[in-house]
Amino acid sequence: xxxxxxxxxxxxxxxxxxxxxxxxxxxxxxxxxxxxxxxxxxxxxxxxxxxxxxxxxxxxxxxxxxxxxxxxxxxxxxxxxxxxxxxxxxxxxxxxxxxxxxxxxxxxxxxxxxxxxxxxxxxxxxxxxxxxxxxxxxxxxxxxxxxxxxxxxxxxxxxxxxxxxxxxxxxxxxxxxxxxxxxxxxxxxxxxxxxxxxxxxxxxxxxxxxxxxxxxxxxxxxxxxxxxxxxxxxxxxxxxxxxxxxxxxxxxxxxxxxxxxxxxxxxxxxxxxxxxxxxxxxxxxxxxxxxxxxxxxxxxxxxxxxxxxxxxxxxxxxxxxxxxxxxxxxxxxxxxxxxxxxxxxxxxxxxxxxxxxxxxxxxxxxxxxx
Numbered sequence: 001x002x003x004x005x006x007x008x009x010x011x012x013x014x015x016x017x018x019x020x021x022x023x024x025x026x027x028x029x030x031x032x033x034x035x036x037x038x039x040x041x042x043x044x045x046x047x048x049x050x051x052x053x054x055x056x057x058x059x060x061x062x063x064x065x066x067x068x069x070x071x072x073x074x075x076x077x078x079x080x081x082x083x084x085x086x087x088x089x090x091x092x093x094x095x096x097x098x099x100x101x102x103x104x105x106x107x108x109x110x111x112x113x114x115x116x117x118x119x120x121x122x123x124x125x126x127x128x129x130x131x132x133x134x135x136x137x138x139x140x141x142x143x144x145x146x147x148x149x150x151x152x153x154x155x156x157x158x159x160x161x162x163x164x165x166x167x168x169x170x171x172x173x174x175x176x177x178x179x180x181x182x183x184x185x186x187x188x189x190x191x192x193x194x195x196x197x198x199x200x201x202x203x204x205x206x207x208x209x210x211x212x213x214x215x216x217x218x219x220x221x222x223x224x225x226x227x228x229x230x231x232x233x234x235x236x237x238x239x240x241x242x243x244x245x246x247x248x249x250x251x252x253x254x255x256x257x258x259x260x261x262x263x264x265x266x267x268x269x270x271x272x273x274x275x276x277x278x279x280x281x282x283x284x285x286x287x288x289x290x291x292x293x294x295x296x297x298x299x300x301x302x303x304x305x306x307x308x309x310x311x312x313x314x315x316x317x318x319x320x321x322x323x324x325x326x327x328x329x330x331x332x333x334x335x336x337x338x339x340x341x342x343x344x345x346x347x348x349x350x351x352x353x354x355x356x357x358x359x360x361x362x363x364x365x366x367x368x369x370x
Contacts, residue, residue, distance in 0.1 A: 039335075046336050051176045054339070055183040057346050060222040061230075062087065066188050080188035084181065094257070101251045214357045218350055225349060228313055233263040236305050240273075243297050249277070250284060259298065263305075265341045266325050268333075270302035320348055324368050 042049060062083050069079035195215050199208045241256025249255065255277055262269035278295035285291045328348045332340035348368065355365030 043335055046340075047172070047176070050336055050339060051179040052183065053343060053347065055180045055187060057222075057226070057343060058087075058180070058184050059187040060219055060346075061226045062184075062188060063219060064223050064227070066191075070191075076191045077189040080185050083188065084185055098254055098257060101254045105251070105254075210357060214354060217357070218353050221353060222346055222350060226346065229264065229310075232305065232310055232313060233260040235309075236260060236263055236301060240298055240301055243301065244277070244294065247290075247294055247297065248285075249281065249294055255280075259302075263302070264345075265329060265338075266306070266345060268329060268341065270299075270306070274299055274302075320345070320352065320368055324348065 065083045066076060066079045069082065070076055074082070195212070199211060202208045202211060237256040237258075237260025239256075240259045241252045244252035244255055255273070258276070259270075259273045262273050265272075274295040277298060278291070281291040281294035282288070325345060325348065328344045329341050332344040332347070334340075336343075352365050352368040355361040355368065
């Protein structure tokens, strides 16, 4: 009797037990809604996520230096403080060095615009003819005499004062900088603490090993990538500054430093520097050929760096699809502005490594690769 009851109970359990394989979320609409919810969260909570992502990227960049200090018998919490203070000292020196030229160029912007307009006076005649034709067409299509036309009512919107806006942005910047510094220090000082906790939480040995592989490869590849790209960009900025100096460009090291910084944004960064240096050269030099030589030389340098130097030094390990890079720059630039565009490539590289180690996401990693 007991055996029969156990058999019936077993049969009932088999009948009422749900099919877990059918409960997986594989619906395309639900997946789309989940992705849209993630984008919505990243956009409206960017003030929260941006410092975290920036601190993680700087952790990958500075963790090799902390490990070197650890091998020299310096504790991680002291090594993290030394590395962060050294980074801020370097940045403060760079800002102090270029603060004078930047302030000078900011004060000469109105005069620079006048000089630029005087350089393009030869294009004003065709544009004036087009404008005059447009005004004549507007007069023909306007009903009633000119004196009976009613002027449209102007609506003036009062905006916050300039001082309030600057104060608010400065406060937000200082708060985000404080969050980045504190979080970066704890990430560098903790070492492998979070990885050990993650391994302890995961139930299966296979998952533990995969988590270690992903963490090690992300840390090694991203830190190597960031350091290598920083060295390449510094070389590009130095070469560009020397070329600008030889061509007579004022403040050549300022534009070289701008090129080194903006080159962290593929494609768009070099294009921005070409446009800025072209406008400055057009307003500085009387000859149009001399002015066009400045952006032309930097264009050749950026093409050589992007097609030969960068692939040869960085290699194919973290080479991403150019289409994916451009789409990533567009997406993160729209989502988080210029800081998002600066962090787009490291985030894409981390996502590619993660996809390469997760079997269901392997096709996405293959698509992201070159």
